[in-house]
Amino acid sequence: MTTPQALSNASSAAAVSGRRPDAQAIDPARDDVVVAVRDVHYGIPTRAIFKGLDIQARKGRITAIMGPSGTGKTTLLRLITGQIAPSQGNVVVWGQDLSTLDREGIYALRKRMGMLFQNGALLTDLDVFENVAFPLREHTDLPEPLIRTLVLTKLHAVGLRGAAYLMPGELSGGMSRRVALARAIVMDPEILIYDEPFVGLDPISLGVILRLIRQMNEGLGITSIVVSHDVQELATIAHDSYLMSGGKVVASGTPKELAASGLEVVKQFMTGSDDGPVPFHYPAPDYRQELLGGDE
Amino acid sequence: MIIGGLRKLGQVTLFLGSLLAQCGPALARPRLVVHQIYNAGARSLIIIMLSGLFVGMVLALTGIDLLARFGSEDVLGVAAALGLLKELGPVVTALLFAGRAGTSLTSEIGLMRATDQLTAMEMMAVNPMRYVAAPRFLGGIIAMPLLVAIFDIVGLFGAQLVGVQQMKVNAGTFWSQMQGAVHLDDVVEGIIKSLSFGFACTLIAVYEGYNASPTAEGVGLATTRTVVASAVLTLIIDYLLTAAFL
Numbered sequence: 001m002t003t004p005q006a007l008s009n010a011s012s013a014a015a016v017s018g019r020r021p022d023a024q025a026i027d028p029a030r031d032d033v034v035v036a037v038r039d040v041h042y043g044i045p046t047r048a049i050f051k052g053l054d055i056q057a058r059k060g061r062i063t064a065i066m067g068p069s070g071t072g073k074t075t076l077l078r079l080i081t082g083q084i085a086p087s088q089g090n091v092v093v094w095g096q097d098l099s100t101l102d103r104e105g106i107y108a109l110r111k112r113m114g115m116l117f118q119n120g121a122l123l124t125d126l127d128v129f130e131n132v133a134f135p136l137r138e139h140t141d142l143p144e145p146l147i148r149t150l151v152l153t154k155l156h157a158v159g160l161r162g163a164a165y166l167m168p169g170e171l172s173g174g175m176s177r178r179v180a181l182a183r184a185i186v187m188d189p190e191i192l193i194y195d196e197p198f199v200g201l202d203p204i205s206l207g208v209i210l211r212l213i214r215q216m217n218e219g220l221g222i223t224s225i226v227v228s229h230d231v232q233e234l235a236t237i238a239h240d241s242y243l244m245s246g247g248k249v250v251a252s253g254t255p256k257e258l259a260a261s262g263l264e265v266v267k268q269f270m271t272g273s274d275d276g277p278v279p280f281h282y283p284a285p286d287y288r289q290e291l292l293g294g295d296e
Numbered sequence: 297m298i299i300g301g302l303r304k305l306g307q308v309t310l311f312l313g314s315l316l317a318q319c320g321p322a323l324a325r326p327r328l329v330v331h332q333i334y335n336a337g338a339r340s341l342i343i344i345m346l347s348g349l350f351v352g353m354v355l356a357l358t359g360i361d362l363l364a365r366f367g368s369e370d371v372l373g374v375a376a377a378l379g380l381l382k383e384l385g386p387v388v389t390a391l392l393f394a395g396r397a398g399t400s401l402t403s404e405i406g407l408m409r410a411t412d413q414l415t416a417m418e419m420m421a422v423n424p425m426r427y428v429a430a431p432r433f434l435g436g437i438i439a440m441p442l443l444v445a446i447f448d449i450v451g452l453f454g455a456q457l458v459g460v461q462q463m464k465v466n467a468g469t470f471w472s473q474m475q476g477a478v479h480l481d482d483v484v485e486g487i488i489k490s491l492s493f494g495f496a497c498t499l500i501a502v503y504e505g506y507n508a509s510p511t512a513e514g515v516g517l518a519t520t521r522t523v524v525a526s527a528v529l530t531l532i533i534d535y536l537l538t539a540a541f542l
Contacts, residue, residue: 081419083415083418083419107421107423108421110418110419110420111421113419115419117412117415117416118412119411119412121411121412121413121415121416122413122416123413123416123417124408124413134420134422135420135421135422138420138421138422138427139421
């Protein structure tokens with residue numbers, strides 16, 4: 001039973017994190033947590049990207065990860081998929097710490113995941129059909145008629161059955177992403193990861209991708225992790241949201257809760273202000289001093 | 297510079313190790329390898345044949361000028377055959393291969409890296425070393441001796457065109473002298489050289505493409521490094537093998 005004191009404590013914590021008391025707290029012990037990023041630190045030689053990052057994605061839900069450009073959203077996906085390893089902390093997928101797995105172990109996990117890349121990343125020497133069939137040919141011994149049926153089914157789901165024999169170079173950006181989505185779901189993954197799925201799309205293509213993400217989640221029960229900075233689009237589909245800045249999660253909750261947050265960094269991101277806690281100017285010496293110094 | 301060179305040598309050796317480990321699985325899918333033999337070999341045929349023809353013709357012209365000074369025009373066929381089989385065939389083919397197929401391999405793999413295709417394969421639990429690098433490596437090694445053989449044949453045709461048709465060396469003498477003086481050892485030397493050059497040039501091309509920075513500039517630099525390193529390494533290996541076969 002929740003006591004008034006507990007509610008008060010939760011309220012205080014939420015005020016700090018930008019979350020409402022009713023939002024789900026990060027709790028790695030929950031049995032529906034599919035992906036858990038715990039106290040992850042990661043850096044490149046020139047700077048630290050993550051300084052204690054905590055994120056979790058729960059089964060059957062759409063988790064949005066938002067943040068300004070350069071905040072490490074794509075790097076986070078690379079950590080979750082085991083392409084890179086954190087310098088501190090751990091990434092746990094389906095209860096398995098990725099740092100304890102060898103290449104074969106990572107590959108076994110990836111067979112249960114699908115990933116949609118920002119640019120589609122279609123294999124340019126294969127046509128659309130063969131791109132979608134690629135994982136099936138690599139990982140199964142299915143007979144050709146069954147592969148054909150599966151591929152056409154997935155292409156039909158993304159509305160591109162008629163484009164099956166086009167080459168990737170003949171597709172628009174939106175079509176490429178839909179083919180990549182068909183390829184990502186052809187092995188019936190349990191997790192689908194989307195890296196900036198809305199970038200550069202016209203409103204129609206964007207609407208199609210949004211609808212497909214929702215359909216994958218609702219129809220197939222796939223756990224989805226969407227990395228993007230398109231706040232308005234994500235607000236319509238995400239169940240849980242995280243806002244990253246400065247190498248940490250600065251707020252979490254539903255998109256509506258983030259929009260109602262009082263934190264300056266959250267407000268700046270949600271309203272698109274050009275200056276604030278995330279500065280407009282890259283760190284530089286004093287403007288006046290530099291201009292005058294140039295004359296001398 | 298020495299430490300940098302040793303580091304690079306170590307990286308190439310490790311890359312070669314993982315490449316060789318994937319050659320078995322790649323051979324189990326002959327379709328991929330055959331496709332790469334076509335890409336590296338068949339698509340280089342025109343430049344190889346054209347170059348072979350003119351190299352053979354120049355060899356005959358310079359050869360007959362030199363041999364005429366000693367009254368030995370009759371051995372023109374032998375000089376052309378040995379020159380082509382043991383030296384010019386493998387070396388010139390390797391240099392042309394590096395310029396045509398090597399650059400193509402590097403830029404293709406480099407662009408696959410830049411457009412996330414290799415990462416996409418990794419994400420689909422497919423090892424790009426097995427699917428991309430190993431078939432291209434094997435394709436290059438197999439294509440090179442075949443290209444050298446074609447270069448040699450067309451080169452000999454060019455040599456007889458100038459020597460026999462133009463300079464009026466007796467055709468019977470040209471061919472019979474060649475038949476008598478060229479031994480199996482000479483042919484084997486050419487085959488070993490062509491295999492060695494194919495190994496070195498393809499390894500460099502695949503390594504540079506696989507490790508190219510994923511930018512336009514990175515792919516361009518990797519392509520340049522492929523041509524320069526392949527040419528230099530071909531000439532060094534040629535010297536070592538020639539000395540070994542003496």
